[in-house]
Amino acid sequence: MRRIIIPAGAMPAAEIEIPYSEQGEYTLFYAANRYIVVDSVGNCSTGIPDEMKLLEVLLTGKTGKHVIFAADEITGYEITDATEEDVLLFMRPKKLLEIASARWAEETAGISVNGLKIKTDRESQAMITGAALQEIDDPTYSCQWKTEGGFVTLVADEIKAVAKAVRAHVQACFDKEAVLIAQVEAVTTEEELNLIKW
Template sequence: MNTYAFVYDGTIRELKTTDGDISKMYPPVFTWALVPPDVTPALGWKAAVVDGDWQFSPPDLPVVMPEPLAEVVAAERFSREGTGVTVEGLAIETTRDSQALIASTGLSAVLDPEYRCNFKTATGFVEIGAEQIIVIAKAVRAHVQACFDREKALLEMIAAGTYRNEMLAEGWPDSNTTTVEGGAE
């Protein structure tokens, strides 16, 4: 008996155990991957061909593709960088576009301590002043820097040969719980 995984868009959509020839049971456009006996995947797992062999991983772990690990780590950092932060109860976006807008607003706040603006948060507009703008800018910068620091640490582990694939999902700043309170220093 062999177990096969029906793979669509890099994800296991169905598992089938059979003694038959799977290639004759379904149209050839379907992608069925032979699952090694020592692997027990489930629906929703990721699947990819790496160096000619099928590799399977749980949905919360990435399948490391043949591209250099440094590229995989950089892509993960970029993804984590844009997850947002909460500052004084405000949900703040941290995408690249948002970072640029916040930086320019922060510069206005530094140049004019009386500066006020209508600031769009993830949940809508609020009117904020220079002091709060600076607090937001610092929080966004700290979040983004923490993402770059984690990327650097992972790259150092790759260089040292101590990196493991599950490390890619660990150690990033948790944007769901990042809260900054208080005024500018």
């Protein structure tokens, strides 16, 4: 949270909490005997009769603030910085989504097995698993497999090799994601968080 602290004076003293975000526009009003924050600046309103616009401000990140308008009634106000904890509470979920997206992209990008370009999207993973199960049931099993270069005949040992390679690739992607998630959960500063990359 960031806070707008208003000392007692023409207006009642108050501490108004504003959720942390990378960038936000806020207008502070006094209406119906209370402070109200609207997530906008310019031509915005509370819709309450006799509202008084007190402050229009742009808040960016942990410390950035730019006051567009401040009414005379709130001289002496203060806008606090966000804490490191506030920043991390906001940034961690974004970093986790970034990591999951990168894992998905790598997981489904395909691999090369013995010179064959094998797809690794979820449907292809299921299909090669099915072929491998058939190979276990029938060691003489072979099939036509469509690679990015066209159809090839895979015999039992080749089916097994492809299935094992695909499984190893997919698991490696998830293992890497698990390590990075642990790192994200362990960081104590935004700078440390920003250093974590796929």
